[in-house]
Amino acid sequence: GSLCISACLCKSVLYQEYRDTSKQQEIEQRRQRDNLSPADVTRAGLPESGVVSAPVLQLQLRNSARSLSLWQNLEAVQNSGLLEQLPQKEVIMQEAMFELVTSEASYYKSLEILETHFLRNPVLIHTLSQSDMHFLFSNIEEVMKASERFLMDLEHRIEESILISDVCDIVFHHAVEHFGVFISYVINQVYQEKNYRRILEGNQAFREAMASLENHPRVRGLSFTSFLILPFQRITRLKLLVQNILKKVEENSERESNAIKAHQQLEQIVKECNEGVRKMSRTEELISIEKTLEFKSKSVPIISHSRWLLKKGEVQLMAGPKSTRTMKSRKLYHPVFLFLFNNLLLVTKRSSGGDKFQVLDSCTRAMLRTEDLEDQGQLLANVFNLKLLENQEERPVSYMLKTSSMSDKLRWVCALTPNRRTRFMSTSAHQPDSPQVQCIQSYSSQEPDELSIEMADVLNLLERTDDGWMMGERLHDGERGWFPSRVVEEIQSKEVRVQNLREAFRIQQAQEGVGGGPQTGSRAGVKGGTTSPQYL
Structure with a gap:
């Protein structure tokens, strides 16, 4: 049996292909369930709740896509008679554990290409200085060693018995002992991208060598950067694969406690990766903003x-009450530029040269209030009142601001006063059903108040505008932010929405049950940011 398993792992697809296929399947599976009315579900011989239909459907879908290998298709499994003896729940559990192993094999295969095809290529090495080599590849060799050790332990486990006993104990051990290397790699990624662009522009020999390496059939049309971002995508995906096991595992079992421990450890690593990246880019951003500010008083x-920084941009400030005579000659609005930080607002005016900002007023964020003026007719459609309860002169002041669009207004209001009620409630309120969307096309945030989302991510909808924007809270990590509505589909089936919430709640419970009190902070306000690496 073990031979055919090793063979199965060897012929695995590249990680980038696995990732796309499995995400596409998650979306297809949800679409199929969305189109099944409850009556169809019952007719299909599945329980009304739709709980079993998802995994069964997933297996059918994965079967049809040849690229992803299934545990139940292994010759050794089919010959063993296990499929007739095991309850369906256990087969699904085996598949969830097996996917963690096969996806690790394809991740390792992609890393090997990064190493042998790019990192060890004599022509490429020849075009780069020692420091540029380090900028580009950072500690990728340590990351590879960590993956190799991890994969060997996983393969040994599968070779012990075709009925996989557990994988999360192995995940936990490696996460504690060896996965720290991910953190330094990911934090370095901020520099990696900048340096790659710099070297490409300034080094012709490198540019030509890279072009010919990227055109090689071995990389199957994938870009060099798609290999560089693998480690972060993998560590995030690993967390989701463990979550997937955690959703299906029998309660109060040893497998459950291993899954909880592994999940917590991975959660911690992903968090440190994110925070490290944010800290680096945030400090750089603050320094560059400070250089452009001029304080008058x-x-x-x-x-x-x-x-x-949470949000910055130009809005129109409505001039104060004027007599009708001056009204005609004076402009009704003049532009001001707002810099909103997590604990401070600066109201500034752009200099005539355009590169400096004169600070007119400031206020701590906690002392801001907003008031919507949408009932006031078309003239004030994109207008809102911003009240500074205590400005820099320590007195209250009110500004009437006009934005360029409906969504821009709502985004400013949400960012300035995050504690106001959103149109739809957050999941943390645990009401039984609220709108959910699933991402069908990855989106990278362009502004600090946006959220980078990946295909197949499921989000609770908090706000939507008529001009194509939504604000959501991602179920698997509670991150919030705005994204264009064209990259998501609304989840129609109530059964699917309820199941998503139930699973998210189970994971949250598991986290809290083992790791002390509930997690605070993650829902405290809009997070996200232009520099967050591509997730999953």
Whole structure:
């Protein structure tokens, strides 16, 4: 049996292909369930709740896509008679564990290409200085060693018995002992991208060598950068694969406690990766903003470890009440530029040269209030009132602001006053059903208040605008932000929505049950940011 398993792992697809296929399948599976009315579900001989239909459907879908190998298709499994003896639940559990192993094999295969095809290529090495080599590849060799050790332990486990006993104990051990290398690699990624662009532009020999390497059939049309971002995508995906096991595992079993421990450990690593990346890019951003500010009266220190930018941009400030005579000659609005940080708002005016900003007023974020003026007719459609309860002169002041669009107004209001009620409730309120969407096309955030989302991500919908924007909270990590509505589909089936919430709640419970009190902070406000690496 073990031979055919090793063979099965060897012929695995590249990780990028596995990732796309499995995400596409998650979306297809949900679409199929969305189109099944409850009556169809019952007719199909499945329980009304639709709980079993998902995994069964998933297996059918995965069967039809040849690229992803299934545990139940292994010759050794089919010859063993296990499929007739095991309850369906256990088969599904075996598939979830097996996917963790096969996907690790394809990740390792992709890393090997990064190493042998790019990192060890004599022509490429010849075009780069020692420091540029390090900028580009950072500690990828340590990351590879970690994956190799991990994969060997997983393969040994599968070779012990075709009925997989557990994989999460192995995940936990490696996450504790060896996965720290991911953190330094991912934090370095911020520099990696910049340096790659710099080298491409300035080094012709490198550019030509890279072009010919990327055109080689061995890389199957995938770009060099798609290999560089593998480690972060993998560690995030690994967390989701463990979550997938956690959703299906029998309660209060040893497998459950291993899954919980593994999940917590991975959650911690992913969190440190994200925070490391954010910290680096946030500090750089604050320094560059501070250089452009000019304080007229009272100077406010901008750079601080606990501060980051949430949103910036131009809005129109409505001039105060004027007599009708001056009204005609004076413009009704003049532009101001807002810098909103997590704990401070600066109201500024752009200099005539356009590269400096004169600070007109400031206020701590906690002292801001917004008031919508949408009932006031078309003239004030994109207008809202911003109240500074205590401005830099320590007095209350009110600004009437006009934005360029409906969504821009809502995004400013949400960012300025995050505690106001959103149109739809957050899941943390645990109401039984609220709108959900699933991402069908990956999106990278362009603004600090946006959220980078990946194909197959499921989000609770918090806000939507008529001009094509939504604000959501991702179920698997509670991150919030805005994204264009064209990259998601609404989940129609109530059964699917309820199951998504139930599973998310189970994972949250598991986290809290083992790791102390509930997690605070993750829902405290809009997070996300332009520099977050591509997820999953």
